[in-house]
Amino acid sequence: MQNLNFEDIYHDYWKKIFRLCMGYVNDDDLAKDLCQETFVAVFQQLPKFRQEAAVGTWIYRIATNICLRQINLEKRMPKSELPYQIKDNSEKDNKLEKDKITDFLYQCISELPELERIIISLELEEMKQAEIAEVVGISPANVRVKIHRIKEKLTDKFRKYGNQL
Numbered sequence: 001m002q003n004l005n006f007e008d009i010y011h012d013y014w015k016k017i018f019r020l021c022m023g024y025v026n027d028d029d030l031a032k033d034l035c036q037e038t039f040v041a042v043f044q045q046l047p048k049f050r051q052e053a054a055v056g057t058w059i060y061r062i063a064t065n066i067c068l069r070q071i072n073l074e075k076r077m078p079k080s081e082l083p084y085q086i087k088d089n090s091e092k093d094n095k096l097e098k099d100k101i102t103d104f105l106y107q108c109i110s111e112l113p114e115l116e117r118i119i120i121s122l123e124l125e126e127m128k129q130a131e132i133a134e135v136v137g138i139s140p141a142n143v144r145v146k147i148h149r150i151k152e153k154l155t156d157k158f159r160k161y162g163n164q165l
Helices: 006-025 028-048 055-074 094-110 114-124 129-136 140-164
Strands: none
Touching: 006 028, 006 055, 006 094, 006 114, 028 055, 055 114, 055 129, 094 114, 094 140, 114 129, 114 140, 129 140
């Protein structure tokens, strides 16, 4: 059993967990709060972690539960009307374009049903499908089918609204 160091875990997973939270709430400040809450829970529970699952799977599960609790507290998912407009359209540099696409992707993900948001967010973090199945409690084959269908949904949204980015 390896000795787990909180600082290393935080360094390795903060950005991934933040992106996962963004997929749920599509709000930068709220995602940061949920990410912080996740790592507080990780810090508190780390001595009890038995390493029966991969540390990443364990952390994603904590983050997912915290995000779901937040959504249940609000009783609704904050959604924007499509199409999402970026205020500053004057600059056409690559970073701004990439940021627009990323923002639109997070908006589209936030509009997916709960299970689909979890699955695609973990897929975007390059988590293995078997681990995604473990986190969400469905079979790996079902995860593969759902990922394919989610990608089709997102592709359709990009086709429909992408020209307005």
